[in-house]
Amino acid sequence: MSPAPGTCPMDPGQMESTLRQMAADLIAQVGPQEELVLLGIRSRGLPLAERLATLLRASTGAQVPVGSLDITLYRDDLTEMVGSPIVRPTEIPFSLKDRTVVLVDDVLYTGRTVRAALDALLDHGRPHRVMLVVMADRSGRELPIQADIAGVRVEVPKGHRVSVRMKELDGEDGVTVETC
């Protein structure tokens, strides 16, 4: 599909059912012996991870720990940036050793954020494996990285911005496409 700018590949009502499907897919992909933890990439990965954790608890009864990751200090373009971006806290109050870490982000595009997130989380410990869950999977990868689970796939050329909106931060849910 190739949505035109200004369209919504996902409207507010669809987000919750999509998340439920993503939680079900996650349960199906994880073995019974694996200990799950969710790490939300700031900013919008964090409320997504929290909602996924609530849904996982509702369907399995298991309390999955949720942490947050700020990848700013691991960006590959950090030393070339104009002005240092403000770093927000990374909160991982549990061990990652031998766990199955589920990285959660809003949009997967070039793959560079996920590359930085992998570096950041490996500095916190050595997990058993790492999975990637995103709300919107957009084409345009610059690194060999792919999502294990995606809520929606969006085909738009360069020069467009795909945004995930979360009611916790933006007032309402949804995925939108705009021209930059």
Next chain:
Amino acid sequence: MTSERYVFPHKHLLGIEPLSPKDITALLDQAQAFEEVCERPSIKIVPALRKKLVVNLFFENSTRTRNSFEIAEKRLSAEIINFDADTSSLNKGETLIDTAMNLEAMHPDLIVMRHSAPGAHTLLSRHMKASIVNAGDGSHEHPTQALLDAYTLRKHFGRLEGLKVAIVGDIRNSRVVRSNLWLLTRMGARVTLVGPPTLVPQEMKATWPDIEICHDFDEVIPKQDAIMMLRAQFERGTGAYIPGQGEYSRFFQLNPARMKQAKKDVVVLHPGPINRGLEITSDVADGPNNLILQQVTNGVPVRMAVLYLLSNPHGEQVP
């Protein structure tokens, strides 16, 4: 937290004086993010200053400040050159500007400097492309010490506004006091300077009109949330202003008898190095109210925040 679009507007950290409350809050908030790095159980290093060259230029002795900066630089993955005045051409008569121009030729990104002359950093900043961090200039400013003091207080109390802080001792010769006065008054804390009249210049009220000055430590103690003891700096001439060490201790030492007059939850700070038995007794310095070693610990994330925010120059910077 500060919004993500905020960009630190300064190219150098020459002192606290040029900083706005927003800049100070940004530095303290960034330090909080770097404290997480320092407290990690695993790898305490981030690649934020990779490929950046930092020169530590110390014209005056310093152990803890320099070590703290060096640890901060290493935790940010910076390349580090240590340039000691003792081993440099300064002993052969080279001027500060010549030394700076020679360093500039090696293209450093940041220069952390301590110098005995107030304003040496401002002079250097006019001649160099690198960002200058003041690690102490004579009795003028020591901005990273004030930032780590504020960070320690904010972490303990959750705020700076309205805090009652007494700064006690050799106010006259202290750069720590000047930086702390800029910072604490700007953030809304209520500061009282305490010491003998010869060591607490009345003129300071002209620069900081909101502060109080009192020469009776016992009168001040019960009202304070925090007591910041200063080192009696006999090597910098404190001795010339007071009758003797015994008399100084009798009136201005923080000891168990005075602690009994203080609020139960008062906190005690000291920039170090402490003179045990002179301005503070060991049982207070090591007692339950002290935050002295926490100040040292907090120095590293605070300096990481300073180096990080200065490390990416941008267009519209002010000194």
